Structures are given as structure tokens and as C-alpha cells.
Amino acid sequence: MKPTSHHFKENAARALTDVQLQRALGNIGEGFVNKRASARDALPEFDALRDRAKAIKDHTIEHLDLYLEEYERKVTEAGGQVHWAATAKDANEIITWICRDAAALSVTKGKSMVAEEIGLNEALEGAGLEVVETDLGEYIIQNRHEPPSHIIAPAVHLNKDQVIADFRAKHTHLPADRQLDEPSALVGEARSVLREKFLRAEVGITGANFLVAETGSSVIVTNEGNGDLTQLLPRVHIVVTSIEKLVPTLEDMNTLLRVLARSATGQDITAYTTLSTGARRRGDPDGPEQFHVVLVDNGRTDMLGTVFQDMLRCIRCGACLNHCPIYNAVGGHAYGWVYPGPMGAVLTPSLIGVQEAGHLPNASTFCGRCEEVCPVRIPLPKMMRHWREREYDAGGTGLLPRIALKSWAFFARHPRLYRLFAGPAIAALARLGGKRGRLSWLPLAGGWTAHRDLPAPSGQTFQARWRAHQRAQRKRRVRGKR
Amino acid sequence: MTTLDIGKTSRTVPESPHVALFATCLVDLFRPVVGFAAVKLLEEAGCRVEVPDAQTCCGQPAYNSGDRADASAIARKVIEAFEPYDFIVVPSGSCGGMLKKHYPVLFHDDPDMRLRAARFGAKTYELIAFLRDVMQIDVVNARHEGAVTYHDSCSSLRENGIKQQPRELLESVDGLELREAKDSEVCCGFGGLFSVKYPNISNSMVSDKVDRLTETGAPLVLSGDLGCLLNIAGKAAREGRPLEARHIAEVLADMTDEPPIAGARE
Ligand code: SF4
Numbered sequence: 001m002k003p004t005s006h007h008f009k010e011n012a013a014r015a016l017t018d019v020q021l022q023r024a025l026g027n028i029g030e031g032f033v034n035k036r037a038s039a040r041d042a043l044p045e046f047d048a049l050r051d052r053a054k055a056i057k058d059h060t061i062e063h064l065d066l067y068l069e070e071y072e073r074k075v076t077e078a079g080g081q082v083h084w085a086a087t088a089k090d091a092n093e094i095i096t097w098i099c100r101d102a103a104a105l106s107v108t109k110g111k112s113m114v115a116e117e118i119g120l121n122e123a124l125e126g127a128g129l130e131v132v133e134t135d136l137g138e139y140i141i142q143n144r145h146e147p148p149s150h151i152i153a154p155a156v157h158l159n160k161d162q163v164i165a166d167f168r169a170k171h172t173h174l175p176a177d178r179q180l181d182e183p184s185a186l187v188g189e190a191r192s193v194l195r196e197k198f199l200r201a202e203v204g205i206t207g208a209n210f211l212v213a214e215t216g217s218s219v220i221v222t223n224e225g226n227g228d229l230t231q232l233l234p235r236v237h238i239v240v241t242s243i244e245k246l247v248p249t250l251e252d253m254n255t256l257l258r259v260l261a262r263s264a265t266g267q268d269i270t271a272y273t274t275l276s277t278g279a280r281r282r283g284d285p286d287g288p289e290q291f292h293v294v295l296v297d298n299g300r301t302d303m304l305g306t307v308f309q310d311m312l313r314c315i316r317c318g319a320c321l322n323h324c325p326i327y328n329a330v331g332g333h334a335y336g337w338v339y340p341g342p343m344g345a346v347l348t349p350s351l352i353g354v355q356e357a358g359h360l361p362n363a364s365t366f367c368g369r370c371e372e373v374c375p376v377r378i379p380l381p382k383m384m385r386h387w388r389e390r391e392y393d394a395g396g397t398g399l400l401p402r403i404a405l406k407s408w409a410f411f412a413r414h415p416r417l418y419r420l421f422a423g424p425a426i427a428a429l430a431r432l433g434g435k436r437g438r439l440s441w442l443p444l445a446g447g448w449t450a451h452r453d454l455p456a457p458s459g460q461t462f463q464a465r466w467r468a469h470q471r472a473q474r475k476r477r478v479r480g481k482r
Numbered sequence: 483m484t485t486l487d488i489g490k491t492s493r494t495v496p497e498s499p500h501v502a503l504f505a506t507c508l509v510d511l512f513r514p515v516v517g518f519a520a521v522k523l524l525e526e527a528g529c530r531v532e533v534p535d536a537q538t539c540c541g542q543p544a545y546n547s548g549d550r551a552d553a554s555a556i557a558r559k560v561i562e563a564f565e566p567y568d569f570i571v572v573p574s575g576s577c578g579g580m581l582k583k584h585y586p587v588l589f590h591d592d593p594d595m596r597l598r599a600a601r602f603g604a605k606t607y608e609l610i611a612f613l614r615d616v617m618q619i620d621v622v623n624a625r626h627e628g629a630v631t632y633h634d635s636c637s638s639l640r641e642n643g644i645k646q647q648p649r650e651l652l653e654s655v656d657g658l659e660l661r662e663a664k665d666s667e668v669c670c671g672f673g674g675l676f677s678v679k680y681p682n683i684s685n686s687m688v689s690d691k692v693d694r695l696t697e698t699g700a701p702l703v704l705s706g707d708l709g710c711l712l713n714i715a716g717k718a719a720r721e722g723r724p725l726e727a728r729h730i731a732e733v734l735a736d737m738t739d740e741p742p743i744a745g746a747r748e
Contacts, residue, residue: 009680012680012682012683013682016682016683016686029665325668325669325671325687326683326687329683329686329687330683330686362676362679362680363676363680363683364673364676365636365669365671365672365673365674365676365684365687366546366636366673366676367636367640367668367669367673368636368637368639368640368641369636369640369667369668369669371640372640385545385546385548387548388546388547388548389548389549389550390548391548392547392548392549392550393548397547397548401547401675401679405543405544405547405549405552406549406552408539408543408544409541409543409544409549409552409553409555409556411538411539412507412538412539412541412544412552412556412559413538413552413555413556413559414538415535415536415537415538418538422510422511426511426512434747435746435747435748436746436747437741437744437745437746437747438716438719438744440720445678447677447678447679447681448677448678448681448716450681450682450685451681451682451684451685451688451717451720452685452688452713452716452717452719452720453716453717453719453720453744454712454716455512455712455715455716455719455743455744456744457511457512457513458512458513458514458515458740460514461510461511461514462505462509462510462511462513462514462516462517462518463505463510463533463537465514465517465518466505466514466517466518466533469518
């Protein structure tokens, strides 16, 4: 996917005036946010579970090399094969090669953010393969040739009527009187079309929510069951995922699944939780003949040992997106790459560079709600601040803001000078505010006053009034003594 | 004399603690009455209050813009000037959070300063939290006829753990009715320089906030952070909404003679 993160401002401006999008975004608060709140309230040990989840991820990432080796050994023992992909290009080449080897014409896919990250669909289509997304949300946006706008709800930027119209345009066999208003009707219709694709595909590609070192298993969670069909029916199953998805044991995976579902959708557990361990064994009723895992690095090992290591704990639950007021205002596409919202604001610069994605960590009020809900307690605002520091140190902050900041900091360090200048400046501003008590326009603050008034200062600084007040009191005391 | 837990150490609150008021630059420049209200509340709670000369701004603009060097230079100045007092009290959740939580972070390669910053942070409080949690005030001597709504600033809520304290104190104001707004935990879109750098996103957020606050039907919104209040009052004024804004300390100290924020003057 070609990033447009450096156009964040323009993207956001467009999003803010997009009526359809704004209507769709309005549902997030009511839906995800309330559901998470109820799930949290219903589970007294929720916060303790989050601590445990954080500890598990921290431990794994500290010893990532060991667990990766163990995982590879176990996958191989189970008749599977692990492929290491240092870059997106490597990953695409490996996957294309596996498909060619299987003489595949058609590929079904379960939802995978890593696949979006590496641009897998384009790569496979470029190699002449038909690629079909089987998750309803992914299916919808694939037909619209759009990237996902949310990491767990890829089509959350669309309204029902848009989706229905797209279905009618694509599924031309649909009679006009066929009702599609219910989500279940849409799922049903997608399923009927997908059924034939499932049966035809030679290769099924899924992501993984977690990889279990102890058993060499990978697990996917879905609510539609499409992942199961994607990985069970074709001859070849490819898991494409990234190295930080690892956990040591099945027990650990359980802990993480419990916080994942609650944080993401407010469910105790998702409808389908499916483990795959290796290829079909003799006597197995179903399963693929070949089982491949493509482990993508694509910049993650560079985060190890840096201030951004904590970000590798992320389990892609999407809670930080749902609770982010910026995400809720502009939607996921404005962020210009695969990972939106607060998690994207930290991860995207790590993966595609601060030159491209430097806007994202700046587009935050540091309200802290993302950190408050993150199930693995990633200090997202703190890490966005680290990005801002890097940007500032590299001279990326514009000249004018830099001069303004520097001068303010200079005065802040010199209280006497500060007072000398602040008094007259504030008095002038108060005069400008006049009797209205506010200013509708102010040079250099045009951004602020375009949308709201600037309340005028009272006229004298607190410090000046306080000193005067104290002098008056002292005088009164002296007079009292006389 | 009360003893309270601060982190893992416990601290004894002296009978009449010596408190330094850090007024914040926004109070200093835009709304001095908040400083006076804070002093009054603190004195009524039994504190000896001083306003040290060497104060300007807590350094947040630099810190949040990635200018760590300037931020730590400012922090050092503030710590030096305010260290001698029993407590440092700030009528702002956001500056309170900066002094309390972020100053220690600024000195990661200077163990001596880091320790001083941590000690300094441990005795720094946002005003309302200080009155409730440290001085254990539950009733203020104030009267305010009518309904008000309260805006939780993000830093009060998440960096200082302030949720109940302002509500408890407001309940004790004679004649006051408190009405809760929907989505009270959602940011108003101020975010310091954010509102200047991303004005139209900020506008969308503050529009929503003003809608929610107006829906309560209360003619007055109170908050502990002047930043949010300037933002909310500026938006309400621009749109001609029936919503006035004041810092919570003005009402608690019964000092509401000044026109509201962004309000017309005689
Ligand atoms: S950063 Fe935290 S809240 Fe956001 S997606 Fe990752 S795990 Fe979920």
C-alpha cells in the first residue's frame, strides 16, 4: 500500500467534510466504546488480566529469539514450514513462490493486516492470481478497491446503504426485491458468492492473532467463520504474520484472547477461535496438505532495544482507535497507511519512516484515552512524544513554529523579562478584545480564530495584580500599627 | 494532623502547610481571578500561601513539541524556585501533570536532578485534588444559584486521577445543581498547540463538546483547566450558544464578579 501519511492534513480536511463518512464514524462510540465498557464492568479481574497480558508480551519480546526458534522447531515437527521474510518484498516473493509451486490460479484470504502492510494482494494479482477476500468487511472494501480504515473493522467508514448499493452493483444476479437490510442478509449473500471461491481456491491465506511457541500453533479469531474455510478447504494454507505475534504457551494465548475480545468488540470471546498446527496428518478428516508460515519482520527488529520496543506488545485490538477523538473525527483513511489511530501514530513512523509519517504522532492532543484502554498498557502518548523529539532534533519542525517555541521557552526561563513583556502584550490584547471580551481574529492565530473566538485577557497579569494586592495589604498593616 | 499516602512513602501534612502557588501562564495572562480564587480557597483551608516570583510557564509547549532541552531547562528553574515549600499547588490539571509526572522523566541522565524532580513531584498537586485529598476539605463556603455542568479535562482525569473531587466540592456549594454531560471523558480538542496546528480537527472536537455541554441545559460550564475553557468558551461565543464558562475555583471561592470567560465587559 502506497502511503499518503504526509498528506495527513489534506486527508483529514477532506474527511471532515465527507458527510457519509461522518455519519459512519458516529456509530463507533455507541458501538465499540460502550461494548468495551460493559465487558470491562462485567469482569472484575479485567485490569489484573491486562497486567498479566502486558507481562506476557514483555517477557516474550525480551526473549524473542528463543521463542522464535522454539516455534519454528515445533512447526517443522508438525509437518509445516517456516519462512523468514526480512522485508515486504521478501514476503511477497515467498508467498508468490508457494502459490506457483502449488500451481494455484485462485487464492482465498482471511483478514490479515500484515498482508495489507506488505501489499500482498497487488503482488499476487500481479503474478496473475485471483485473490478473494473472505471476511465480510474485507470483501466489501476489496470490491470498492479501498484499503481498510480500521484494524478490526475494515469497512467501518461505510454506511449500510453504501454497502447495499455496492452489493447490488457487483452481484448482478440479485433480484431487486431481495432485502439486504440486515447484516445477516449481507453475510448470507457474500457467503453464497464466496462458497464457490472457497471450493475452487488452491491456496488459502490467513493472518494470525497469536503464534504459540510451545506447540507451533497459530490462532485466528473471527466472528464469521470465514477464516476456518479459508484455511481448511484449499490444499495449501499459508499463514502470513509478523514476528511479534509470538507467545510462549497456550495458557498465555488464553490470557491474551480474553483481553483481546473484550477490548476489541466487548465480547467475552470471539465466535470462532481457530488453532492451526501443521499440515493434515494421516487420519485427520480435513486440513491442508501443505502448511507454511511466512514470518515478516519488515522493520520490527529495528524497534527492539529502542524506546519504541513497547509498541511490539500491540495485539491489534483496535481499542485505541475506537476511543481516540481524532480517529473518530477523521476516520482511518486520513492516516494514509495500514495502521490508523494512536497505534498507527506510533507504529507507522517506525515502519515507513518519520519523513513519511511524521504528522501522525503530532496529530494528538495527548488526551491519554488510548493508553487508558490499551489492554497491554502501551504508553502511546509517551511514544508519540518520542517521535516528536526525533522530528524536532532532526530539524523537521517548521522554522516559524521553532522560532515561536524557542522564544517562548526563553521567556519561560527568564521570569523577569517574561513579566516585562507579558504585561504590555496582555494589556494590548485586552484592549483589542474591547467590550466584547473576545477577539474574532488575531494575526498568527488564524487557525484558532477561523473556528472560534479567542477570549480576551482580563487586562493585567495575575502576577502584577498579586504584587499590587500584597503592597496594598502591607500598607494597610503598617497603617494599622500606627 | 493527617498523614497521607503519596506513592509508597507517607507524608505528614503540617498543621498549616506552607504552600507555593504555581499560577500557570494561562491564569497569569488570561484570567488572574483564578489565581486569587485559588489563594482564597487555600487560605480558607488553613494554608500559608505564597506566590513565588520566579514563575512563568511549566514548559509544556516545549515538551510536547519535542524540544526536550528547553523543557528540562525550564523544569530545573521551576524545581529550584519551588522546592523549599511543603506543597506546590497548581490550578490546572495539565500543568499539574507536567510538574508532577513529566518533570522526573526529563532528567533520565541526571540522577541527582531526577531525584529532586521526583521529590518535587510528590508534593505537587492540582488545586482541587489538593483541597480534597490532602487538606480533606469537603465543604466550601460559597453560593451559586442555578445549574452548572462540569468538564473533565483529560489531564485532570487521566494524569491526576481527578473525577470525584470537583463534584464533591461542587455539591457543597449552596444553591448549585450539577448536571453531567454525555461523553464527559472525551477530549475537547484543545491539546495546547494541537488546536493551532490542526485547527479543523480541533474544531470538530470542540463542536461536539459544546453540543454535549449545551444539551445539559446548564448555562454555565466549569472546569479545572483554563486551556479547555478558553477553547470551549471561544467556540460557544463564536456560535452564540447559551453557555458561559468559568474556572471551577471561581465558583468554589465565591468569586464570580468578573464577566465569564469570553464574556462581554461593562
Ligand atoms: S495499541 Fe493497544 S489498544 Fe491499540 S490496537 Fe494495540 S493493543 Fe489495542
